[in-house]
Structure formats: C-alpha cells, structure tokens
Amino acid sequence: MAEALRLAERPGFTDAHHDFRAMIRRLVEEEVAPHYATWEEAGAPPRSFYRRLGELGVLGIEVPERWGGSGVEGMRFSAVLSEEASRRGVVFGALRVHTDIVLPYLLRYADDEQLARIMPGFVSGETMTAIAMTEPDTGSDVAGIRTTARRDGDSYVLNGAKTFITGGAHADLVLVVCRTSPPDPADKRHGLSILLVDTTSPGFSVGRRLKKIGLQAQDTAELHFEDVRVPVENVLGAPDVGFGYLTHNLPKERLSIALGSYAAAAGAIELARDYTAARRVFGTALSDFQNTKFVLAECRTETLAAQTLVDRCLELDEQGRLTAADAAVAKLFCTEVQGRVVDRCLQLHGGYGYVTEYPIARLYADARVTRIYGGTSEVLKTIISKAP
Template identity: 60%
Template sequence: MKRTVYDEDHEAFRAMMRDFIAAEVVPHYEQWEETGTPRDLFRKLGTLGVMGFGIPEEYGGPGEVSYKYQAIIAEETARCAVALGHYIVTTGIVLPYYLNLATDEQRARWLPGIATGETLLAIAMTEPGTGSDLAGIRTTARLSKDGTHYVLNGAKTFITGGRDSDLTIVVARTSTADNDRRAGLSLLVVENASPGFEVGRKLKKIGQHSIDTSELAFTDVVVPAENLLGDEGRGFWHLGANLPRERLAIGVAAVASAAAAIDFAKAYVTDRQVFGRPVADFQNTKFVLAECATEVQAAQVLADRGLELDDAEELTVADAAKIKLFCTEVAARVIDKCLQLHGGYGYVTEYPIARLYADTRVTRIYGGTSEVMKTIVAKEMGL
C-alpha cells in the first residue's frame, strides 16, 4: 500500500539522515551500548539543524517544522537497529513544553543552546511510588517567603536522560487542593548542576543500553522563581496537553522497529539454509511474514494518520492513546515472530533483531502503559 504522508522534501531529508546515521552512528553503536552516547553526537545533530525542530529562527532553530521529519529519523534509526541517545526525549518529547509554555525571557535563555545540541533535556515525572498516577506525586517545591525561589525536595525514578541532560523539567507539588488531587502540581526547569540535585543509580535495563535511565533526588534544591514553566498549579494539565505528541512518537518508533524487524527476518530466512533449502521456502515462514507485513501495514496507516492530525493540530488524547496502544502491541507481536524465524541466532545480541526485541519491550510501558491507554480509549467511548 503506497504511503502518501511524505513528499520530495521529506525524502531528501531521509537521504541526508540515512547518510549521517551510516557514517556517524552505525560504526560506533556497539561501543555506545557499553559507554553511552557521546555528547558530541548531539552537537553534530545540532549542526544539521535537527535538534531544535520548532525553535524560531531568531533563537537558532528552523522555525515551525512538521513532526514528520522526526518520524523519518525514527524510521531511519530503526532501519539500522540503533538509537540517537535520548534525542527523541530532548527534541520530540521535552522541547514542546518549552515551545508551548516558555515566556519570551525563558525562550531567549534556553532555546539557543537546545538548538545547537549543547543543552540536552529531560523530564522527571515518575516517582518510586507513583507511576501512571501523576496526581499522586509527592515531590514538593515550596515558594520562599520573598517569592524569589522555590525549594525542591523529593525523588524521581526511570528518568530517561537524567544523567546526561543539562535541564530537567521536574513535576512537583507547589500546593495542595482538597477537592482535586490534580491541582497544585507545577513544572520547574531545574539545572542539573544545581546544589542538592543528585543523580542516583543508572538503572540496568533489558534494552536501550545506549540511553541512560536514572534515579534523581532533590535535597533543598533552590530553583529560581523565573524557572517556573507555565502556570503555577496547572502542571497536570500542561502535561496532559503535551502527552499526545509523546505517545505519537512512541507509536511511530514502534511501527518503524516492527518494519525493520521484517526486513531483518526476510534477509535472514533468504540466506539461511535448513534441510538443504532456504528457510524462506517453507510455507510457515511465508505465512508468518505475511501476517507480520499485514499487521505492520495496518499500524503504519494508523501512525501516518496521527502524523497528519498532529500537523493539523487535531491529534486528541484518545487518538494518541489508540496509536500508542495498537502500534506498540503490534510491534511486540511482529518482532517476537521475526526473532523466532532467526532461531537461536535471534537470541544473540550481535544480530539486530535481538536488539530490536529488547529495545521495543518498554514501549508498552513508558509514556503510559497499554492498560492506561485502554482506559483512555474506554473513557472516550463513554465507558
């Protein structure tokens, strides 16, 4: 089925990113899985102009740019079974908070460094005892009597890029509300170098080894009042407005990984000989790959529609939930089947299918679990 979501400009951009990934990422990626992604990669991406999508030209960015360009990057990295550190987090997920909520003064202070790749971003929502229930956040930020700063205390966990970032948006409770648990949360931009800002354990994960996921702790961290992002006490709703883009990003990346898995499996079963004939000659192989291709096609159509809705600023919370739910579940099934076609070699990490299998598992968890996505869809249905 022909895709119509991209035009000639998009494909020219794809060619540029494909060359960049082949030259700057693939040769080093095995080492990065051991040591982490180097900062220099983000500066190179900044030179390409892709770190600051949406940043106005006056701050060094390209201005308004369709999310389709970031989708292409996701497709091209998946094609090689690699990742660009926490690029998706910085540019695809966290940057929109700055673009949508920052004041003119804050934009002038933060956006230029983000555009060049010198400033990397993270967002800290999840706490040791609070996952999907954001209203249960216990990290506190108390405004000083003279109103000049907040004092931040608490802890966060599962923070992607928490160790390697420069600025972290911390979701903290600045007040309490008796009748609405969601009220009273605020977004504070915290410099990771601030006294009292402690990066704890780098968590050992099943996959995504080139990207750090860490614990954070805050002990009397002084955050200037001018680092409040958006309206005080409206953090829950600010998060809700930005989550659809995050979930679209996860869904798009999941489909790209599933499509790449099919390509890896096709290449393997074509070359691999069993009982004197290629594995691809067996009916089971053909049927499995046909099932996979059909599922990925359906997921791709859904994700592409999401890209169009995002361009039109019509992507709803429920739309994004459906995209994330369906695409990540399809990716899980497809990649598992493609690994099975590799036999024992599919379980060996030198084969890219193994990396896709491990890296994709978390897509059904972060950004809201599949169960939470089902709840959102059911609510839209009036259930």
C-alpha cells in the same frame, strides 16, 4: 523498509523528507552503527553525537526560526528518524525525549526570556534536556506526585526524588513535575507545577543508572533534589496548573512512541527478510519456505495497519486535532503490533536472533518497554474507554 511496506503514497511526505532520510541513513551507517557497541557499554552516546545532531539541524527541526531552528510543524521528520534508526536496530540515546517530548512543552509554555536562554543550547546540542514525572511511589497516578517545591522569596526550594528518567544522567536541564501547593481534596490534580531545573544547581544529584533489559544506549536514571533552589523565573507557564500541561502534551509523547513502534516493527521485518534470504536450511533458502512467507506477510499486514494509523495521527497532530484518545489508540495498537512482529521476526532468525550482536535481538529487548512507558497499555485503555 517503510518505503517497501507502502501500498500507496504516504500522505504528507515530500522530497524534503526523502532527502532527510538519505542523510540519516548515511549518518547511521557511518557514525552510529560502527560505534554502537561502545555506546551500549557506556549506557549512552557521547555528547559529541548530540552536538553532531545539532550541526546537522536535527535538534532544531521543529524549533521556530527566531530561536535558531527550521520552524517545521509536525512530527514527520521524527518519524523518518525512528524508521532509519530501527532499520539498524539502534536508538539515538535520549534524542526523542529532547525533541519530541520536552520541546513541545517549551514551545507552548516557556516565555520569551526562557526561550532566549534555553533555545541556542537546545538546538546546538550543548543543552540536553529530560523530563521527570515518575517517582519511586508514583508512576501511572501522576496526581500522586510527592516531590515538593516550596516558595521562599524569589525562588522555590525543591525536595524529592524521581526515577526512570530517560537521559537524566546527562541532561543539563530537567523539566521537573512537582507539587507547589498541597493537593486540594476536591481536585488532586491541582497544585502541580513544572520547574526548569539546571542540573548544575547545588542539591541536585544523579542516583543509580538503572540496569535495563533493553535500550542499552539510552540512560535511565534516578534523580535526587535536596533543597535545590530554583529561581521563580524558571517556572514553566503558571504555577499549580502543571497537570493540565501534562494532559495537553501527553498525546504528542504517545504519538512519538507509536511512530517509533511501527518503525521498529518495519525494521524487524526488513532484518528478517534479509536474514531469511541469506540463510540456508535443509538445502533451501529459509525465505522460500511457505511459513517464512506467511509469517512475513502477516507481519507486513499488521505493520502497515499501524503505519496507516500513525500517518493519520500525524495529520491530526499537524491540524492541532489529535485527541488524548486518538494518541492512546495509536500507542496501544502500535506498541502491541511491535511486540508481536518483532517476536516473530526474531523467531525467523533461529538461535542468532537471541545473540545481541544481531540487531533483531536489540529490537526485541528494546520493544518491551514501549507498552509500559509514556502510559501503560492498561492506562491507555482507561483513556480510550472514557472517550465519547
């Protein structure tokens, strides 16, 4: 569908992206869609799926060659993955957290010793990762994090709880944002660190797997830390300055959500086009009604605007010029477009749109959260309004 929406050549997409798209399309048809109901029941894809992504090189696209990857810069392949998943109304479990959110932290802040330990498993799918910022009492206000890590000899002792952690129930390694020094009254942001926590450590436990209205094939879990000993060599970057790392990396996370959102909108349009062409009402193809054509035209217009904005942000990201405000604009706009477009495309399905075996119903349920996680729409507006 993304191709069908294109008014002009999309800048920066090459034959390599087209070949990759064909491979992912086959993967979705042959290895995801037939098993998706089982994944949803289990709340996550099987581990073998991540290893399969590892075999196909998907987990290492942006990993430098010296660490076993392909060394590609930028998120265009990730855009293709999102577009192809959305065409079938599926998600690849917690893949995006692993490759789009955790990886940039590792590549920017981990030292060579940490990368040598982590990267082989990261690229093969043996070591799946998650990132834990949110706590029961602290979501948008990251500086209010209460999970503590107290230095004791050559380790930190970690105590606290996290919630809403994508992929948390299955992760082997979690980047845990915690307080290593008390908040400075003059600067609440100082004193936060990111620890690389091995989930086999004594004292680490997974709490409830949260029951959600969407994203059924992606687990969202509570995590508990009770006197978990984390060796000092597992501090990511320097201690106490983790807030700065989050500020630096959140734009990329938001761009990843934005591209997933326009892709979902594009996927919804494709589903609605196919459905309305096949469905007959009052003796006429549903697609022949002027209302159907107008609704789809409006949806395409909004989605193309979203895609164009994302394409511009992909360029800025590749040039290292994507600002917090740019990413906030992209996430705010694309997620709002996704909400409107998916809703209208569901309406065109009539009652079948409400039945979960139809992919449009899954796209609808999955869409709601994109205006919440990775920074709510309201928080994004505060960022945009502060931009010069």
